[in-house]
Amino acid sequence: MNDTKVIVGLGSCGIAAGANKTYQKIKELKGAENLDFELKQTSCVGMCYREPLVEIVDESGSYLYGDVDEDRAVDILDKHIGGGEPVKNYVVKSDLFDTGRDQEFLEGQVKIALRHCGHIDPESIDEYIAQEGYAALHKIAKENIPREDIINEVMESGIRGRGGGGFPTGKKWRFAYNYTSEEKYIICNADEGDPGAFMDRSLLEGDPHAVLEGMVIGGYAIGASQGVIYCRAEYPLAVKRLNLAIKQARERGYLGENAGGIQGFHFDIMVKEGAGAFVCGEETALIASVEGKRGMPRKRPPYPAELGLWNKPTNINNVETYANVPYIIHKGASEFSRYGSEKSKGTKVFALAGKVNHSGLVEVPMGMSIQDIIFELGGGIIGGKEFKAVQMGGPSGGCIPNYLADTLVDYDSVSATGAIMGSGGMVVMDETTCMVDVAKFFLNFTQEESCGKCTFCRMGTKRMLEILERITDGEGQEGDIEELEDLSRQIIDNSLCGLGQTAPNPVLTTIKYFRDEYEAHIRDRKCPAKVCKPLLTYTVDPEKCTGCLVCARKCPTGAISGEKKQVHVIDQELCIKCGDCYNRCNFDAIIVS
Amino acid sequence: MRIQRIPLPEQEAVQEESEELDLSVLDPLIDKYRNKKGNVIPLLQGAQQRLGYIPREAFEKISRETGLEKSQLYGVATFYAQFRLSPVGKNIIKVCHGTACHVQGAEDITDALEDSLKVKDGETTEDMIFTLESVACLGCCSLAPVMMIGEETYGKLTRDKAVKVIKNIRIREKQSNS
Numbered sequence: 001m002n003d004t005k006v007i008v009g010l011g012s013c014g015i016a017a018g019a020n021k022t023y024q025k026i027k028e029l030k031g032a033e034n035l036d037f038e039l040k041q042t043s044c045v046g047m048c049y050r051e052p053l054v055e056i057v058d059e060s061g062s063y064l065y066g067d068v069d070e071d072r073a074v075d076i077l078d079k080h081i082g083g084g085e086p087v088k089n090y091v092v093k094s095d096l097f098d099t100g101r102d103q104e105f106l107e108g109q110v111k112i113a114l115r116h117c118g119h120i121d122p123e124s125i126d127e128y129i130a131q132e133g134y135a136a137l138h139k140i141a142k143e144n145i146p147r148e149d150i151i152n153e154v155m156e157s158g159i160r161g162r163g164g165g166g167f168p169t170g171k172k173w174r175f176a177y178n179y180t181s182e183e184k185y186i187i188c189n190a191d192e193g194d195p196g197a198f199m200d201r202s203l204l205e206g207d208p209h210a211v212l213e214g215m216v217i218g219g220y221a222i223g224a225s226q227g228v229i230y231c232r233a234e235y236p237l238a239v240k241r242l243n244l245a246i247k248q249a250r251e252r253g254y255l256g257e258n259a260g261g262i263q264g265f266h267f268d269i270m271v272k273e274g275a276g277a278f279v280c281g282e283e284t285a286l287i288a289s290v291e292g293k294r295g296m297p298r299k300r301p302p303y304p305a306e307l308g309l310w311n312k313p314t315n316i317n318n319v320e321t322y323a324n325v326p327y328i329i330h331k332g333a334s335e336f337s338r339y340g341s342e343k344s345k346g347t348k349v350f351a352l353a354g355k356v357n358h359s360g361l362v363e364v365p366m367g368m369s370i371q372d373i374i375f376e377l378g379g380g381i382i383g384g385k386e387f388k389a390v391q392m393g394g395p396s397g398g399c400i401p402n403y404l405a406d407t408l409v410d411y412d413s414v415s416a417t418g419a420i421m422g423s424g425g426m427v428v429m430d431e432t433t434c435m436v437d438v439a440k441f442f443l444n445f446t447q448e449e450s451c452g453k454c455t456f457c458r459m460g461t462k463r464m465l466e467i468l469e470r471i472t473d474g475e476g477q478e479g480d481i482e483e484l485e486d487l488s489r490q491i492i493d494n495s496l497c498g499l500g501q502t503a504p505n506p507v508l509t510t511i512k513y514f515r516d517e518y519e520a521h522i523r524d525r526k527c528p529a530k531v532c533k534p535l536l537t538y539t540v541d542p543e544k545c546t547g548c549l550v551c552a553r554k555c556p557t558g559a560i561s562g563e564k565k566q567v568h569v570i571d572q573e574l575c576i577k578c579g580d581c582y583n584r585c586n587f588d589a590i591i592v593s
Numbered sequence: 594m595r596i597q598r599i600p601l602p603e604q605e606a607v608q609e610e611s612e613e614l615d616l617s618v619l620d621p622l623i624d625k626y627r628n629k630k631g632n633v634i635p636l637l638q639g640a641q642q643r644l645g646y647i648p649r650e651a652f653e654k655i656s657r658e659t660g661l662e663k664s665q666l667y668g669v670a671t672f673y674a675q676f677r678l679s680p681v682g683k684n685i686i687k688v689c690h691g692t693a694c695h696v697q698g699a700e701d702i703t704d705a706l707e708d709s710l711k712v713k714d715g716e717t718t719e720d721m722i723f724t725l726e727s728v729a730c731l732g733c734c735s736l737a738p739v740m741m742i743g744e745e746t747y748g749k750l751t752r753d754k755a756v757k758v759i760k761n762i763r764i765r766e767k768q769s770n771s
């Protein structure tokens with residue numbers, strides 16, 4: 001028996017790129033040609049830009065193949081499994097030879113939270129256990145570690161909440177521990193609301209048991225009997241794998257009576273699906289939602305540690321926070337805190353997306369520079385365009401301009417720019433992104449997601465959005481920028497929860513760093529990035545136009561006229577600025593100005 | 594804040610003719626969640642899963658049989674984006690308008706689909722085959738722009754690619770009908 005393994009990455013991103021088809025094809029071939037290997041699945045290793053990914057492990061070593069569609073799968077199986085010759089130019093990572101840029105993507109990382117993602121089958125508890133899974137829990141049971149010691153260990157590791165706020169986790173646990181109550185709860189916030197971030201999804205899909213183990217340890221430490229995972233409904237695969245993992249953990253005794261073998265500790269976990277409201281990521285709104293109410297935040301204090309779910313002491317942490325906990329307990333706090341900077345310990349997972357070559361998940365020590373993340377790991381900007389800004393922290397965060405690219409990613413340095421560390425979304429923007437449009441995009445989001453409780457958040461965001469709409473429509477007025485700033489201050493001061501308090505950040509940071517772009521829209525009626533359609537004019541470059549008629553045929557309003565082989569003309573009255581002609585012209589003959 | 598309204602009685606009359614609602618499918622659901630704490634959202638999610646949307650009669654039945662106030666059910670249903678109060682097409686097209694998709698041209702995708710389906714964002718085609726929706730981030734940002742139809746996610750879209758996907762689905766639907 002040969003022990004060659006073929007492992008296909010079946011995370012949501014891989015599946016979207018066609019990994020299911022690749023998997024089926026390999027399965028088919030294995031049967032048809034009676035090939036001798038074991039076919040397995042894993043989740044995302046973070047190299048989303050190379051999906052679908054297939055790893056082949058044989059006696060010579062491991063080979064991770066990228067962009068494996070069905071055809072390539074046939075080719076690889078034929079040559080590598082059939083002929084015993086790896087197809088080197090498809091390999092993105094191997095322990096035997098250098099693969100250039102793809103290698104840099106993986107080598108610049110330090111994986112703690114993502115330690116198992118892409119390396120184990122997330123639907124197999126045995127594979128998790130084989131990689132030191134549940135070892136932390138075993139250690140607690142075996143050495144009879146007191147609850148205070150666990151809290152101290154977490155405290156000492158210096159880990160701060162990965163959900164955005166950055167509150168020290170050990171301290172939070174101590175609060176919940178200190179309140180005495182028959183019943184306590186522990187909640188995992190898997191609502192991942194930042195539109196443009198997918199760290200938590202990958203973790204839940206790739207290593208659900210790590211999150212469960214973190215919650216069991218937390219539950220034991222604070223004295224809870226029930227855990228709740230509040231997961232976005234848009235993540236069906238994550239929900240499925242979590243439920244499976246919970247079932248397996250119950251069967252093995254990691255959940256239930258004397259959970260994990262800790263005598264007298266009875267603990268179980270259930271999954272609650274969210275119903276689509278960004279504000280439910282806020283902890284008090286989340287609790288209201290679990291209780292089956294409208295997800296409206298309430299005033300704090302009292303904090304959930306005192307009065308949380310069903311009015312009992314409750315601890316809430318983010319998915320990534322919990323995933324780090326087993327590592328900290330098993331390896332010791334110092335092993336974790338040796339990474340990172342003075343006040344931000346450990347590593348952080350970022351979801352790199354937007355106009356960057358290597359979009360995917362990266363986990364780096366805190367304190368790396370934005371420059372290194374985007375250019376070393378991320379492989380630079382798509383098409384060699386100019387890097388303009390990076391958005392961090394989603395709707396609560398801001399845009400950091402290219403000249404601050406040496407900013408280090410830790411809580412304090414990022415906050416100093418006016419953005420926030422947030423949960424780890426990093427959307428890269430290039431010269432073709434309009435910053436006023438980005439600000440409008442976020443305001444549109446927060447305005448829609450405001451729960452409506454506080455007037456300033458409900459109405460203020462609406463007024464700000466109206467101003468931004470008018471600016472991008474070419475009807476901006478002198479004083480609009482000042483009015484935006486004024487409204488921002490009022491919303492920040494008069495909103496109850498983080499949603500309103502941070503909603504103006506995308507506007508304030510873009511005004512701070514890209515004021516000239518606002519002014520160009522307002523004064524010159526120009527969109528320098530050529531995004532805001534009402535401000536653009538489309539004309540034909542007579543030098544380049546070959547008279548091929550492609551644009552004229554496709555123009556939805558018939559605004560383009562011209563004979564074959566004659567220069568075409570766009571009727572500005574009829575033009576609706578859809579940009580279709582620009583996209584379709586093969587000769588770059590449409591000028592946008 | 595999103596505001597959705599239960600259709601007015603006269604609008605509803607039209608819909609009822611075309612569709613007989615069988616509310617007995619709700620019975621096991623109601624039995625499962627009656628008197629459980631935190632049951633409102635699972636009840637509504639279950640009702641929508643079984644019926645495709647939550648009709649007025651479903652609110653009435655759930656309220657009658659669980660003792661939950663209609664106002665409470667309605668308040669929750671209108672708060673969350675997930676709940677629909679009117680019928681939807683067989684295939685719901687969720688076009689991602691998250692940050693990554695936005696900067697990579699999600700607007701164009703919705704535009705192209707609006708043109709091709711002849712409906713606006715949020716509407717359903719006359720033949721009830723498609724409903725076009727915008728959502729915030731499907732978590733596949735590295736493949737932006739992205740859309741999701743049923744369980745299937747489509748990435749790295751262009752206008753043409755998106756239109757082709759729905760054309761293929763329409764052909765499949767027509768074939769399975771005939």
Ligand SMILES: Cc1cc2nc3c(=O)[nH]c(=O)nc-3n(C[C@H](O)[C@H](O)[C@H](O)COP(=O)(O)O)c2cc1C
Binds near residue numbers: 165169191192278316
């Ligand atoms: C509007 C709003 C949305 C939030 N969304 C999330 C979210 O999606 N995921 C998350 O973990 N925390 C989110 N938070 C932060 C939570 O309120 C809370 O601080 C966090 O879950 C605590 O976990 P941590 O200490 O492990 O970071 C959000 C906060 C606000 C104000």
Ligand code: FES
Binds near residue numbers: 196689693731732734
């Ligand atoms: S922004 Fe579209 S999938 Fe995340």
